[in-house]
Amino acid sequence: MRDARGLGEIAGSAAVWLLVVLACLAIFLPLVLTFYLSVFNEQMIVFPPHGYTLSWYGQIAGKFGAAIWSSLKIALVAVALSLLVGIPAGIGLSRYRFRGREALSTFLLSPLTIPGIAIGLGIYVLAVWIEERTEIVLAGSMRLLILAHVLITMPWVIRLCLASLSNHERTTEEAAASLGANPLMVVWRVTLPAMRPGIVAAALFAFIISFENLEINLFLVSPGVSTLPVAVLQYLGYHIDPLVAAVAVAQIVVVGAALMLLNRFVRLSQVLS
Amino acid sequence: MSAYLQLDRLTKRYADQRAADAVSLEIDKGEMIVLLGPSGCGKTTTLRMIAGFVEATEGDIRLEGTSITQLPPHRREMGMVFQNYALFPHLTVAGNVAFGLEMRSMARAERSARVAEMLALVKLDRFADRLPRQLSGGQQQRVAIARALAIHPKVLLLDEPLSNLDAELRQDVAREIRLMQQASRLTTIMVTHDQQEAMAMADRLVVMRDGRVQQVGRQEDLYERPANAFVARFIGNSNLLTGTLDAGRRFCAEGRAAIDLAGLYAASGPATLAIRPERIVLSAATDGALAVGTVLLSSYMGAMVEHVVQLDAATQIIARAPSSGVAATTRFAAGARVGLTWPASCENLFDAADAPVPQMQKQLTSPDERITSHA
Numbered sequence: 001m002r003d004a005r006g007l008g009e010i011a012g013s014a015a016v017w018l019l020v021v022l023a024c025l026a027i028f029l030p031l032v033l034t035f036y037l038s039v040f041n042e043q044m045i046v047f048p049p050h051g052y053t054l055s056w057y058g059q060i061a062g063k064f065g066a067a068i069w070s071s072l073k074i075a076l077v078a079v080a081l082s083l084l085v086g087i088p089a090g091i092g093l094s095r096y097r098f099r100g101r102e103a104l105s106t107f108l109l110s111p112l113t114i115p116g117i118a119i120g121l122g123i124y125v126l127a128v129w130i131e132e133r134t135e136i137v138l139a140g141s142m143r144l145l146i147l148a149h150v151l152i153t154m155p156w157v158i159r160l161c162l163a164s165l166s167n168h169e170r171t172t173e174e175a176a177a178s179l180g181a182n183p184l185m186v187v188w189r190v191t192l193p194a195m196r197p198g199i200v201a202a203a204l205f206a207f208i209i210s211f212e213n214l215e216i217n218l219f220l221v222s223p224g225v226s227t228l229p230v231a232v233l234q235y236l237g238y239h240i241d242p243l244v245a246a247v248a249v250a251q252i253v254v255v256g257a258a259l260m261l262l263n264r265f266v267r268l269s270q271v272l273s
Numbered sequence: 274m275s276a277y278l279q280l281d282r283l284t285k286r287y288a289d290q291r292a293a294d295a296v297s298l299e300i301d302k303g304e305m306i307v308l309l310g311p312s313g314c315g316k317t318t319t320l321r322m323i324a325g326f327v328e329a330t331e332g333d334i335r336l337e338g339t340s341i342t343q344l345p346p347h348r349r350e351m352g353m354v355f356q357n358y359a360l361f362p363h364l365t366v367a368g369n370v371a372f373g374l375e376m377r378s379m380a381r382a383e384r385s386a387r388v389a390e391m392l393a394l395v396k397l398d399r400f401a402d403r404l405p406r407q408l409s410g411g412q413q414q415r416v417a418i419a420r421a422l423a424i425h426p427k428v429l430l431l432d433e434p435l436s437n438l439d440a441e442l443r444q445d446v447a448r449e450i451r452l453m454q455q456a457s458r459l460t461t462i463m464v465t466h467d468q469q470e471a472m473a474m475a476d477r478l479v480v481m482r483d484g485r486v487q488q489v490g491r492q493e494d495l496y497e498r499p500a501n502a503f504v505a506r507f508i509g510n511s512n513l514l515t516g517t518l519d520a521g522r523r524f525c526a527e528g529r530a531a532i533d534l535a536g537l538y539a540a541s542g543p544a545t546l547a548i549r550p551e552r553i554v555l556s557a558a559t560d561g562a563l564a565v566g567t568v569l570l571s572s573y574m575g576a577m578v579e580h581v582v583q584l585d586a587a588t589q590i591i592a593r594a595p596s597s598g599v600a601a602t603t604r605f606a607a608g609a610r611v612g613l614t615w616p617a618s619c620e621n622l623f624d625a626a627d628a629p630v631p632q633m634q635k636q637l638t639s640p641d642e643r644i645t646s647h648a
């Protein structure tokens with residue numbers, strides 16, 4: 001009897017361990033393989049390779065430098081704009097109970113539920129439609145691309161701002177007011193500091209989402225300009241060599257570093273729950 | 274001469290509900306006023322209207338003769354201590370206390386001197402660099418007080434300041450706040466639901482119910498001359514008997530027990546009789562007693578002895594007396610027949626409209642003589 005239960009427990013914990021190992025394999029195997037490919041000393045991906053080299057990493061800047069730079073610019077501007085709109089929206093939605101609040105909140109978060117490819121296509125069609133009627137050229141402009149990125153980053157900003165305000169003690173704002181702080185000062189000295197972890201997380205999430213976006217860029221990049229994911233896709237159309245793997249590894253390192261940085265500021269689980 | 278702070282028919286309506294209904298109050302400079310009442314009585318709404326967090330539907334608030342009703346909270350110069358303290362979690366203790374001074378653009382040197390002075394006042398000088406979450410509840414509350422006092426407010430508002438403290442700490446803090454308030458002669462309004470706290474701290478109390486002021490007065494006024502049965506019960510737990518006043522000096526309880534009243538009244542009809550448990554004297558002699566009953570329960574509570582006396586099937590009276598000293602009571606066993614007496618000055622009658630029934634000046638017998646004759 002006792003032995004049977006002992007065996008059952010052992011089998012149970014073995015099953016748990018097996019699942020953990022399988023999950024880790026599923027997550028890390030592609031990463032490891034990507035890194036493995038990126039050091040092949042081959043023009044085509046051939047297995048097994050004849051030798052290993054780090055030279056692919058040296059070629060990233062030359063082949064993808066411009067694309068990385070424009071991705072970076074777009075992401076930074078999109079993050080700044082979405083914080084500018086998203087933070088006040090988050091404060092307003094959490095602070096006031098007004099008619100249509102639920103509807104507005106759903107509307108502001110709705111881009112999260114729509115596939116990126118649909119958003120990209122929709123904006124592209126709209127831009128062409130406006131261009132036909134008004135002769136204002138929107139499609140292919142950098143401004144439109146950035147606005148489209150704001151559309152997909154802002155819901156994250158609002159969500160994280162709302163989450164960071166859910167435990168916020170409103171009476172601290174009243175206390176500040178009674179101590180002589182005007183409404184703007186209350187936001188600056190009390191509300192924003194309370195939101196700080198959420199804002200840091202929101203900025204990083206928004207950055208990653210914008211930087212990695214492919215679907216919207218596919219429709220909206222202007223001729224001659226390319227963002228990193230688009231450039232990688234185009235490159236893959238003509239070449240199958242380890243350079244793309246090297247780019248992927250570089251990107252993983254950058255994003256990973258950003259997430260680790262983020263974790264220093266805030267415990268992610270706290271903001272996302 | 275008009276009062277320092279004046280509430281003039283202050284009213285707050287939510288939809289069809291009156292959270293505060295025509296609250297009028299005149300407060301002198303340096304006075305400590307306590308708004309007292311059960312939850313939902315409108316005391317907090319009134320305080321928040323004074324602070325400016327709640328907009329008054331009607332009425333006016335005047336400070337030193339000038340209306341401040343339209344002024345936003347940050348221009349009212351009122352220090353407020355919140356029930357949950359509402360400290361700024363990202364600022365140190367010193368940063369919290371300095372906040373109001375920064376808003377007033379006070380020079381750095383003067384500011385740090387004032388912060389040090391305030392922290393010394395609440396005995397937290399050694400904790401200046403701590404964050405609020407590193408402090409105990411009592412310490413956090415002292416930071417909240419120091420923060421409110423630092424701006425030298427015109428009025429200090431305290432919203433249930435003791436309710437989040439341990440029971441043992443509460444009385445000490447109550448005394449400290451009262452001493453501090455008296456030393457600085459700071460006009461203070463406190464809100465509480467605890468009548469002990471209110472009695473211990475106030476110059477004058479304001480008893481509220483259902484958004485309306487029931488009575489304003491000193492502790493003695495409220496205790497000895499409650500304006501209605503609610504105040505009589507809320508302040509110091511009176512025995513409340515409903516019945517009929519008959520021929521000005523007999524009271525017939527609902528359960529038919531007959532009580533000879535100590536005072537003489539120029540009225541008759543349905544009434545409520547209120548007598549403090551501490552004012553009732555029990556004696557073995559039933560002749561000449563105002564009421565006669567049977568002891569149901571006798572409890573020794575330490576300083577006091579409490580007897581529950583049954584007058585009739587539906588009427589019980591609680592009597593409380595010191596267990597030692599000149600006024601010490603005899604302890605009666607359950608089942609003993611006892612006579613009850615009390616002085617006319619401690620007897621309050623309210624008519625059907627809950628208004629006090631006045632006693633006639635001339636009493637047939639001095640109530641004090643009655644008591645000594647039975648003692």
